[in-house]
Amino acid sequence: MYFETFSQMKKQLGQLGKWLETAAAHAKAKSFDPNLYLGFRLAPDQLPFVKQVQIACDAAKLGASRLTGKAAPSHADTEQTLEELGARVRSTIEYLDTLTAKDFEGAATRVISNPRWEGKVMSGADNFLEHIVPNFYFHLTHSYALLRHNGVNLGKADYLGTLSLRAP
């Protein structure tokens, strides 16, 4: 289910790209600088919007790269405009688009390390369940919540996107 979950993350990043467009239109309608969004925070000691979007992208990109061993594009975290953030999201989606189900074979037993873990490691399966997925949705939802908090007209359908409904 790794491939399917990263496909879902790709879909969610597509929704995030649409939220940025809705936010830009809201700023235009209200005559404020759309790049102000990048500095907004829900608490003084929480990361600002620009970081929430960057980390949502990286949770998907770096998570997929660690589980597949496929090199991911580097991003310098230098976005200063809403448009540049949109390009960051699109670049992440493009990387995820290159991955196939076969690339995730053996993901569960890969050994994942992190400088913060002081020499310890996680299995790919544990890392996926306990860190990649919760962390992705954490930053994705904070991005959404920050826009909602600042008046952007979004709803649950914008969050979820189109569901795969079919005839019974």
Add this chain to the structure above:
Amino acid sequence: MYFETFSQMKKQLGQLGKWLETAAAHAKAKSFDPNLYLGFRLAPDQLPFVKQVQIACDAAKLGASRLTGKAAPSHADTEQTLEELGARVRSTIEYLDTLTAKDFEGAATRVISNPRWEGKVMSGADNFLEHIVPNFYFHLTHSYALLRHNGVNLGKADYLGTLSLRAP
């Protein structure tokens, strides 16, 4: 991976239970009524904290019930205190504790229906990936963000909980 993901949701609900305790301690230290949290919102047209917690619980509970066919306990959505919300979280965890990996056999091909879908259905696999998981984390993260926005001292470690780190 259904069972493992619901186990992870159970872990996340355990973290949510701890956030409620931290929120209660914060209210006590600042001498305000802890039950005020239940009405807080990030936007006037978003659901308040009490609903965010209830829906996070229900996304896990009802999602697991639909994928396993195992009856879930009914909750009347009548919580009026932080303590009652804590009991709701614990009751949800207790239900998830009754489920085994075997209960999720055949989950992917179950047919999921919903009055909102106007007669259409989703497969269990699609419902899990496209709705249950994103919706669970949406409301879990909104619960967290609402507390952070209102001054409760939480951080990423409180969100993720303990990771399954091991020696290399």
